[in-house]
Amino acid sequence: MKIVLVGAYGYTGRIICEMLQEQQIRFTAAGKDEGQISQLLACFPAIEATKIIDISQPEMLPDFIAQFDLFINCAGPFTEESQEFVKAVANSEKKYYLDISGELNYVRRSRENYHETAKANQTLLIHACAFESFIADLGYQLLSKGMNHIKSIKTYYHFEKSRPSPGTKITMKLSALRKFDMIKNSAWQVISSVSDQETVKWRDSEPLQAVPYPLPEVAFFHWQTQAEQIGSYMLLEKEASLFVGTKTPNEAAIPEQLELLKQRKGSGPSAEERKQQQSTLYIEISGEDSQKKRLRLICEDMYQITASCIGLLVDQIRAGKCHEKGVLRPAVCFSDERTVLQKLGVEVQQTEEIGE
Amino acid sequence: MEDTWYNLIMEEEKVFENVRAVIEKSIGKPKSEIQPKHTLFDELGIDSIDLVDILFELEFLYGVELKISDIEKKAREQLGDTPYEIEGYITAEGLQVIQDFLPELNKDQLKEGITVHQLVKVFTVQSLCKIVIFRIEEENAKKV
Numbered sequence: 001m002k003i004v005l006v007g008a009y010g011y012t013g014r015i016i017c018e019m020l021q022e023q024q025i026r027f028t029a030a031g032k033d034e035g036q037i038s039q040l041l042a043c044f045p046a047i048e049a050t051k052i053i054d055i056s057q058p059e060m061l062p063d064f065i066a067q068f069d070l071f072i073n074c075a076g077p078f079t080e081e082s083q084e085f086v087k088a089v090a091n092s093e094k095k096y097y098l099d100i101s102g103e104l105n106y107v108r109r110s111r112e113n114y115h116e117t118a119k120a121n122q123t124l125l126i127h128a129c130a131f132e133s134f135i136a137d138l139g140y141q142l143l144s145k146g147m148n149h150i151k152s153i154k155t156y157y158h159f160e161k162s163r164p165s166p167g168t169k170i171t172m173k174l175s176a177l178r179k180f181d182m183i184k185n186s187a188w189q190v191i192s193s194v195s196d197q198e199t200v201k202w203r204d205s206e207p208l209q210a211v212p213y214p215l216p217e218v219a220f221f222h223w224q225t226q227a228e229q230i231g232s233y234m235l236l237e238k239e240a241s242l243f244v245g246t247k248t249p250n251e252a253a254i255p256e257q258l259e260l261l262k263q264r265k266g267s268g269p270s271a272e273e274r275k276q277q278q279s280t281l282y283i284e285i286s287g288e289d290s291q292k293k294r295l296r297l298i299c300e301d302m303y304q305i306t307a308s309c310i311g312l313l314v315d316q317i318r319a320g321k322c323h324e325k326g327v328l329r330p331a332v333c334f335s336d337e338r339t340v341l342q343k344l345g346v347e348v349q350q351t352e353e354i355g356e
Numbered sequence: 357m358e359d360t361w362y363n364l365i366m367e368e369e370k371v372f373e374n375v376r377a378v379i380e381k382s383i384g385k386p387k388s389e390i391q392p393k394h395t396l397f398d399e400l401g402i403d404s405i406d407l408v409d410i411l412f413e414l415e416f417l418y419g420v421e422l423k424i425s426d427i428e429k430k431a432r433e434q435l436g437d438t439p440y441e442i443e444g445y446i447t448a449e450g451l452q453v454i455q456d457f458l459p460e461l462n463k464d465q466l467k468e469g470i471t472v473h474q475l476v477k478v479f480t481v482q483s484l485c486k487i488v489i490f491r492i493e494e495e496n497a498k499k500v
Contacts, residue, residue: 163412239424246403
């Protein structure tokens with residue numbers, strides 16, 4: 001199987017290079033910048049070839065896609081960089097595509113536009129094979145077992161000591177300029193990051209403010225349930241949440257803003273710093289009988305987890321264990337969620353069952 | 357004594373330079389346009405994502421955990437049993453402690469009737485510097 005890693009020299013791309021090398025998987029490193037791509041060759045003997053490609057340019061894609069079977073895409077922000085690429089892969093036969101996107105609208109549109117085409121072409125596209133949404137997807141699959149008629153699904157992220165990578169930072173900052181929808185009354189509806197906030201309190205913590213933040217798992221859950229409410233949130237202390245809404249959504253300003261953000265791109269956390277990262281994901285689901293279930297997942301080193309997510313999916317694909325085709329969610333390739341979470345180094349710390 | 361004051365002023369200046377550099381990198385405003393008196397929310401237009409970014413960068417730089425509510429925490433500690441706020445409104449005693457600690461804040465806005473949450477919106481770059489210094493001092497005191 002010919003594997004290519006697009007955006008290989010970016011922050012997460014490099015960590016994925018390390019992971020592929022450790023697993024002794026040979027691959028091609030691809031990206032726009034010739035200089036940065038050739039530097040990778042010296043660092044990673046597992047790289048068998050390099051390709052210079054701008055995946056936002058449709059005319060370059062057919063020849064590029066024809067050369068490989070499995071595409072791992074780290075070139076974000078995906079809404080701006082990768083839409084043409086996804087379209088071209090979905091239109092090709094018997095291909096596999098994985099990306100690490102954290103952009104809800106991009107994932108939602110990909111399913112709406114390309115699921116049927118990809119399915120007909122026996123091609124599999126899985127978005128958001130990364131720390132947040134893959135973990136949320138596995139956690140939900142675990143938590144919802146034996147539960148019928150789910151009414152509401154919510155994910156809440158609390159980050160501590162979690163300085164993000166330059167790419168994550170750009171995605172987060174651009175999110176303030178994008179309008180976004182989540183599921184309300186069983187349908188996609190525009191959400192306000194100010195008026196749709198909630199105050200949440202977990203058993204052993206101070207109340208925190210849940211600020212809507214659009215993550216791909218909202219789409220993943222909507223594809224598989226009829227839940228009336230689905231949302232993803234960032235947990236902030238009340239004082240920090242008051243700074244929400246300073247910027248008004250303005251999609252026309254994104255290209256210029258993106259260029260400015262690229263110019264200011266700094267370095268991401270070092271390997272040592274990453275080991276100190278701490279983040280907690282809470283998943284809460286409620287059913288028609290007012291039964292509420294909560295799961296708390298504790299994660300360290302988020303970018304290593306992302307690389308491991310890709311590693312596990314590459315293994316499944318190479319072993320021929322991903323049978324379904326189309327635009328799918330990552331957990332669909334796994335049946336034993338608890339083992340997968342353990343392999344990813346995620347601690348499943350606590351489950352609460354609350355009857356109201 | 358004079359040496360202590362000199363060191364304190366030097367420390368504040370260093371922290372201000374670092375805070376200004378981090379804000380510049382986060383929101384893209386030139387350093388020369390970021391002054392201690394500028395309010396984070398209204399005048400610099402910092403949003404919650406920027407704030408999280410700025411606090412993470414400063415935490416990394418100084419090796420201390422930072423929260424925008426650290427000033428409130430300090431005020432509550434100083435007041436002891438005297439209430440800092442009643443039903444969200446800062447008490448006269450609470451306001452006095454805040455004024456002593458952050459004399460740079462706009463006095464017109466810092467008056468009775470202000471809520472705990474409204475206070476955050478009048479915080480300036482200098483207030484952020486003070487949070488950093490306060491947290492560094494707190495961590496140093498723990499080591500002694």
